[in-house]
Amino acid sequence: MTSLRVAAAQISTGPDPVANLAIAVESVRRTAEAGASVIALPEATLAAFGSDLRAVAEPLDGPFASGLRKVAADLGVVVIAGLFEPASDGRVHNTLLVTGPGVEASYRKIHLYDAFGSRESDLVAPGDELVTFEVDGVRVGLATCYDLRFADQFTALGRAGAELIVVPASWGAGPAKEDQWDLLTRARASDAQAWLLACDQAWTAPRGTDPLGIGRSALIDPLGHPRGRLGAEADLLVGTVETELAVAVRARVPIL
Template identity: 40%
Template sequence: MKVALGQFAVSSDVDVNIATCRTLIRQAQARGADLLVLPEGVLARDIADPDMVLKAAQPLDGPFIEALLPETCNGPVVMLCIHVPVPDHAKVSNVLVVLRDGAVVAQYRKLHLYDAFSVQESRHVEPGDSVPPLLEIAGFKVGLMTCYDLRFPELARRLALDGADVLVAPSAWLRGPLKEDHWDLVTRARALDNTVYLVAADECGPRNIGKSIVVDPLGVPVVQAAEGPALLFAELTAERLAQARASLPVLQNRRFVRPELSGRT
């Protein structure tokens, strides 16, 4: 499977972000990508306005997603995150949306909200309440995660035990002391812990670190961006996956039961 990661700084202008996403989809298609992963929260971003997630939120049949659907009719599967209004509620959901063949084919509401390092995502966002099903893309089974989910090994392990070969994580990883080290550590660890490929596309710009990355099933970075806008490509192979799992059979050697979602969410 050929994957592409589109790293960019999200604008406060929705139309600008639509244009950026369209361009990245077309570039990924031109290079023969099977999957394009974009960052978290790509509708709109304004550092000076923490309420932007509420103001910019759109339903899945809103103009943002509708503008991108035609681009996927003959292009790659596209994964990105947007904020979606919760009916009859003052909050929104942080939803990973999967676009394929001109339609929304899957969605995952972020389970773990970023209430850490003096940030409180839960002030505006409702957490999800279910583990997402796997998708099949180019012969690989793909599990869905979002940003802060990477810090919780239970979800990655659950998806791997469900059969995932690849974990995908659109992200908006905030800058801060040691945060780049944390990013490098958790992306590599989640891949190595579960002998899966990890594909994490991160936002760049003044707020986030960038450093989008693909990690192979033995924890080796395949490709990684720097801090600026980028479109990366990587080849994921069944041979590398099989080699990793034969030499490091952690999923077979484990002694703990399959993680289940807590009722706390």
Template identity: 40%
Template sequence: MRVSVVQMNQGSDKAANLAQARRLVEAAVAADRPGLVSLPETWTNLGGGRDARMAAAEVLPPRGSGEEGGEAYELMRGLARAHGIHVHGGSIIEAGGDKLFNTTVVFDPDGREVARYRKIHLFDITGPDGTGYRESALYGAGEELATFEAGGTTFGLTICYDMRFAEQYTALRRMGAEAIFVPSNFTLQTGKDHWEALLRARAIEAQCWIVAAASWGQYEERGGLRSVYGHSLVADPWGHVVAKCSDGVGWATARLDHAVTARVRRDMPVLEHRDARRIRL
């Protein structure tokens, strides 16, 4: 299966973000003919404060209901149907009562929702420059792992900060994952030192393809500008980066090769060795 990771420079204008996503997905499909396209984390909103995030939030229809969703939900569903592809929705802001959720939804080529995942690990840190990030002030944490099948491949779902918790990737591997998504808004300061190193490590440890669409550029927050790193990439189960975006908006495409996965897992059966030592993660 060919997969494309879309790199966006979204802001607080939801309509503009939707238009940008549509344009980039359609360009990637026309140029590279992928079977699956992946968007970044919270591609419907980045910045603008609490009010902008609340305005961008959507109530998701019950799983399997076929009911109509919000603007972003229906855009992804429509793109999947129009192009006959799977659309991995990075993540959007889900309205969930007292808290919002940072939520992935995935659509098959018929426009059916086939997976949903709420981000488990919330980004409550202080950056190297002293900037504080408190995702838990607005968002609730998810509680369940999720996988889905597309094109003969089982995909696992994670979001951004999840990548720092290797046990989540081991758990997804145990659930049958052969490739794992990591849509992100990775800060520039942490990204330049940790982004590729962490993604390659997760690929090597889990022996899975890593599919990481990311946001790039600057956005406004609390009267100032913040920067996100970009460098969307696909890494193979040996940890090689096989496709990567440079600076700017765009996309990168790679083919997920089952033979590579099978060879890596056969020659270095780390999951079996971990079981033999009775380590439970």
């Protein structure tokens, strides 16, 4: 059995990447002190939705990513965070950066939030590749926010061997949105028969149709049972992933 200490740093970001990096770095330090070796930050950690995404977008060797890379290297942890990088068509990519000792990966959000009156695709170009990577013998898959509504992505990550799926999000408030978040995080863990660590932005008052956050970050086990869940405010969630459970569930219920 392999155990991995993981954490969701539920923060609230604004339009300033410099200020957001300072918040992110402090949150990474606090979760590392709590013993986590894999630390998730939300989608849009670089800058909140509603910001000028084209203006703030940076390449993966830009100052924001480099700042996260440095704190991850200094503390010996793996950090996963949402940022925006320039796309070739004038839009941006909604990208997850993964960085830490021996680990460097990125995932571009595939399913864009063209729903509930929002049009993410007006500013964001979609990705088209699933991404997994390995940390301390654990295969980890990636998804972002609205991807939660697409079960096939999580089944595919499970078939690719992911025993943990990390889902940074900026899940906007709205009628029944909290219930949908709770339902979908549990369902997608069950679809993948994997642990699922979902890290949302802390609750932020809605601004028009831009998705911001409701909090409720969670660690879900491969049977779809919550092992930990935060409230609405900024907070840290730390828990343990045990791969033996994913192996056992897949053996008993071989849906993959």
